[in-house]
Amino acid sequence: QVQLLQSGPEVKKIGASVRVSCKTSGYSFTTYGINWVRQAPGEGLEWIGWSSTYNGDTKYAQKFQGRVTMTTDASTSTAYMELRGLRSDDTAVYFCAREKVVRCLDHWGQGTLITVSS
């Protein structure tokens, strides 16, 4: 069955960087894109960006331009999201999600809690 397994929680200092991984299984990795979405404590869902697992293309929300990099590794069926210059308001659960050709997010990872503190 389709699974997206994310890396574990992390605590980071303000100004640091974090990389979250999303290891997929149960389907052909390069057939579907990967989106990243975050959710601050008690808040709603916020889209961060998308990466193509086929050719490496990316599209980021304007809010994160210059601070985020999304990559994929087809050899291990794993997607990565790196966020730099962490601020306290980056504290959130970060989700990866598989994107179908019709652009819906049909399978989600379990989420990774990133805590940013001074």
Add this chain to the structure above:
Amino acid sequence: VMTQSPLSLAVTPGEPASMSCMSSQSLVNINGYNYLDWYLQRPGQSPQLLIYLASTRAAGVPDRFSGSGSGTSFTLKISSVEADDVGVYYCMEALQNRTFGPGTKVEI
């Protein structure tokens, strides 16, 4: 910009429920499809896809869930609410970037 109403909804098991999602711009693509999805996030869980392209149920989603609408106005209906339906329902536009609405919190 995506807006949802109501932001909170108290429901009774066995009764129908309905919620709305509005987009500030049309979500119709040149192929005529409306790029609007609905997700349910149960407490403590990851979101799950319910409806895509405004009205197509995702695999495994009960048929008590239905989506409708076109252009800028969309509706999610639950024909007969069950206790397992509690959570926050988000709409998401998939035409431009991916923008989520603020969510409708459904409680029994």
